[in-house]
Amino acid sequence: MSDEILRPDADDTELAFEGALRPQSLGEFVGQQKVRRQLQLLLEAATLQNRAPDHILLAGPPGLGKTTLAMIVAHEGRRPLRMTSGPAIQHAGDLAAVLSSLTPGEVLFIDEIHRMARSAEEMLYLAMEDFRVDIMVGKGAGATSIPLELAPFTLVGATTRSGLLPNPLRDRFGFTAHLEFYEPGELFRVIERAATLLRLDVDGDALHEISGRSRGTPRIANRLLRRVRDYALVHGGRADRTAVRAALELYDVDEQGLDRLDRAVLHVIVDRFAGGPVGLSTLAVSVGEEAETIEAVVEPFLVRSGLLARTPRGRVATAEAWRHLGREPGAAAGHDL
Numbered sequence: 001m002s003d004e005i006l007r008p009d010a011d012d013t014e015l016a017f018e019g020a021l022r023p024q025s026l027g028e029f030v031g032q033q034k035v036r037r038q039l040q041l042l043l044e045a046a047t048l049q050n051r052a053p054d055h056i057l058l059a060g061p062p063g064l065g066k067t068t069l070a071m072i073v074a075h076e077g078r079r080p081l082r083m084t085s086g087p088a089i090q091h092a093g094d095l096a097a098v099l100s101s102l103t104p105g106e107v108l109f110i111d112e113i114h115r116m117a118r119s120a121e122e123m124l125y126l127a128m129e130d131f132r133v134d135i136m137v138g139k140g141a142g143a144t145s146i147p148l149e150l151a152p153f154t155l156v157g158a159t160t161r162s163g164l165l166p167n168p169l170r171d172r173f174g175f176t177a178h179l180e181f182y183e184p185g186e187l188f189r190v191i192e193r194a195a196t197l198l199r200l201d202v203d204g205d206a207l208h209e210i211s212g213r214s215r216g217t218p219r220i221a222n223r224l225l226r227r228v229r230d231y232a233l234v235h236g237g238r239a240d241r242t243a244v245r246a247a248l249e250l251y252d253v254d255e256q257g258l259d260r261l262d263r264a265v266l267h268v269i270v271d272r273f274a275g276g277p278v279g280l281s282t283l284a285v286s287v288g289e290e291a292e293t294i295e296a297v298v299e300p301f302l303v304r305s306g307l308l309a310r311t312p313r314g315r316v317a318t319a320e321a322w323r324h325l326g327r328e329p330g331a332a333a334g335h336d337l
């Protein structure tokens with residue numbers, strides 16, 4: 001569906017493609033310079049002392065490279081990697097099974113760590129601090145806890161909602177990396193590298209055009225590159241700026257990276273409500289979407305792009321939004337929706 005091309009979450013069909021493009025070392029990882037240097041130091045210090053690196057929390061929106069960095073932490077230190085996710089850990093027993101089977105120095109990656117069961121979180125505190133867990137045996141008055149020693153490991157947790165992590169868990173990470181959205185120039189390098197790996201003949205103008213429409217997110221940039229590749233393949237031409245424009249027009253992605261739903265939201269505010277303010281539920285009904293989708297998926301990017309403001313009285317379209325729709329700020333609607 002065209003509306004999904006700009007969503008930052010991965011869909012199942014692109015996992016193999018993403019795997020092939022993942023940088024394997026910090027040197028290949030584009031952007032996030034500060035985080036890269038911080039990680040480099042942490043990993044080098046651990047190597048010099050011949051110990052497992054400190055636990056690492058990677059926080060930031062989807063598609064910015066958290067899984068990739070977890071893999072790099074393991075790869076750079078030549079350590080095995082075990083991957084799981086918060087939703088897969090529904091009971092403390094699920095976590096105990098994973099922890100007790102780790103080999104010394106292994107990197108344990110827990111994606112969406114904020115979605116782990118509470119009981120497992122509590123078990124993790126002790127495991128992170130003392131490399132030990134207490135296993136409960138039996139029920140009721142006869143229940144006893146048996147301590148179990150664990151091999152030293154490095155936990156790499158990833159979260160899109162670090163605010164949802166309980167403080168005791170957050171405090172047990174030796175280092176928290178906050179990943180930022182990428183600049184267009186950095187995205188250019190991400191897809192330039194991807195094009196080389198995929199042996200695609202794409203010119204610089206095309207890469208530039210794609211970077212500007214990718215919402216600061218490498219996963220989206222790589223996905224748009226794939227659509228442009230398809231377009232050039234089917235039409236038998238080069239992947240140049242004309243191909244990018246034609247391909248992305250087909251998928252309803254405009255020059256600033258807005259899709260059909262983003263624009264529909266702005267149109268409603270500008271054309272029906274004279275620029276706002278409009279309440280979230282009214283807005284959602286007007287575009288025929290769930291309020292949660294508007295709030296979680298559409299608004300963050302529009303706010304970040306300076307097109308939408310959230311005020312206590314409702315959502316307001318900025319002057320920039322009016323201009324993006326080709327209208328003079330504050331001008332009366334030229335047509336009715």
Ligand SMILES: Nc1ncnc2c1ncn2[C@@H]1O[C@H](COP(=O)(O)OP(=O)(O)OP(=O)(O)O)[C@@H](O)[C@H]1O
Pocket residue numbers: 008009010017018019021022023028029030031032061062063064065066067068069111160190218219222
């Ligand atoms: N800095 C980067 N340099 C090059 N490629 C990158 C970079 N960051 C991400 N990518 C590419 O973008 C894609 C998505 O990255 P990744 O899966 O690591 O994101 P994520 O933050 O873990 O997302 P999610 O939270 O949805 O799992 C991968 O194909 C990866 O190769």
